Amino acid sequence: MTTTLTWQDEVHRLAREQDAVVLAHNYMSPEIQDVADHVGDSLALSRLAASTSARTIVFCGVHFMAETAKILSPDKTVLVPTAEAGCSLADTIDADQLRAWKTEHPGAAVVAYVNTSAAVKAEADVCCTSSNAVDVVRSIPADVPILFLPDQFLGAHVRRETGRSNIEVWLGECHVHAGISPGDVRARLAEHPDADLLVHPECGCASSAIWLAGEGVLPAERTKILSTGGMVGAARATTAATTLVATEIGMLHQLSRVNDRTRFLPVNPRAVCQFMKMTTPELLLRALREGRDEVTVPEAIAARARRSVERMIALGQPGGGE
Numbered sequence: 487m488t489t490t491l492t493w494q495d496e497v498h499r500l501a502r503e504q505d506a507v508v509l510a511h512n513y514m515s516p517e518i519q520d521v522a523d524h525v526g527d528s529l530a531l532s533r534l535a536a537s538t539s540a541r542t543i544v545f546c547g548v549h550f551m552a553e554t555a556k557i558l559s560p561d562k563t564v565l566v567p568t569a570e571a572g573c574s575l576a577d578t579i580d581a582d583q584l585r586a587w588k589t590e591h592p593g594a595a596v597v598a599y600v601n602t603s604a605a606v607k608a609e610a611d612v613c614c615t616s617s618n619a620v621d622v623v624r625s626i627p628a629d630v631p632i633l634f635l636p637d638q639f640l641g642a643h644v645r646r647e648t649g650r651s652n653i654e655v656w657l658g659e660c661h662v663h664a665g666i667s668p669g670d671v672r673a674r675l676a677e678h679p680d681a682d683l684l685v686h687p688e689c690g691c692a693s694s695a696i697w698l699a700g701e702g703v704l705p706a707e708r709t710k711i712l713s714t715g716g717m718v719g720a721a722r723a724t725t726a727a728t729t730l731v732a733t734e735i736g737m738l739h740q741l742s743r744v745n746d747r748t749r750f751l752p753v754n755p756r757a758v759c760q761f762m763k764m765t766t767p768e769l770l771l772r773a774l775r776e777g778r779d780e781v782t783v784p785e786a787i788a789a790r791a792r793r794s795v796e797r798m799i800a801l802g803q804p805g806g807g808e
């Protein structure tokens with residue numbers, strides 16, 4: 487009797503043969519999440535990459551995430567199934583633009599979200615993720631002005647939470663999250679008035695969700711602004727029958743995996759990141775078979791970027807993965 491290997495078996499066989507670990511971001515398509523060794527948010531996966539004993543890391547996510555893994559694990563081979571998987575938010579600022587912005591604000595501390603290129607991280611003082619941005623900003627003395635980049639909605643969230651007025655925010659946005667509007671939230675809540683609401687801070691609706699919660703229009707105790715890793719934790723803990731989710735729809739698979747009692751519904755079902763969906767089973771197999779696309783970061787840039795990422799890591803244990 488002959489047995490046919492599935493593509494999933496082949497991924498596992500090749501990964502063993504190559505001494506590779508397969509990491510997948512929470513926005514990957516369900517089949518990629520299910521075949522991966524670990525699923526999580528961008529920072530949790532980078533930390534797994536840094537601590538793994540595997541020689542090769544296959545990062546199923548977008549390019550800046552694999553770059554962060556390479557920055558933290560310079561001696562390992564880091565692969566992305568396609569180097570074309572970029573990020574519209576990371577593309578809103580490059581290192582030259584950041585240098586010019588710093589020149590306009592001498593003495594300011596630069597806080598860069600991990601959704602940035604290695605060259606931008608190298609120009610920053612400290613990095614942050616959606617789960618620790620408020621704590622990172624709080625770690626900076628109150629009288630030091632801050633340049634926060636590149637996400638305006640996360641920046642507004644940080645300003646509001648810290649109450650600081652000395653934060654300049656870069657006007658970047660992620661086209662997927664900016665497209666999840668306050669109108670979408672209101673419409674879904676009208677349909678599901680008893681639902682919990684999980685909102686990623688990159689969303690165009692994040693500010694208004696907080697404001698509406700403060701006004702009593704949304705249930706404050708059931709409205710949470712969270713990173714993708716934080717959403718997984720909230721999904722494990724909730725007893726709600728229905729939870730509305732304002733982020734990229736790949737997230738729903740992971741939430742349903744950790745909690746099959748709750749119905750997780752997208753606030754906007756069209757919130758799809760085409761960069762995340764570029765990773766297909768075929769390209770994952772190609773990565774393992776052909777060792778491509780390899781991610782490299784010049785050491786001069788990596789050394790400075792590593793300092794910013796490690797400063798953030800030293801501040802706490804944000805992010806979530808399994």
Ligand code: 13P
Pocket residue numbers: 512526527528529601615616617660688712713714715
């Ligand atoms: P997380 O760090 O919360 O996983 O978010 C990454 C991202 O790209 C959000 O769009």
Ligand code: SF4
Pocket residue numbers: 548572573574575576601660661662663688734759760761762
């Ligand atoms: Fe970038 Fe937005 Fe896609 Fe996240 S969802 S990877 S921020 S384009």
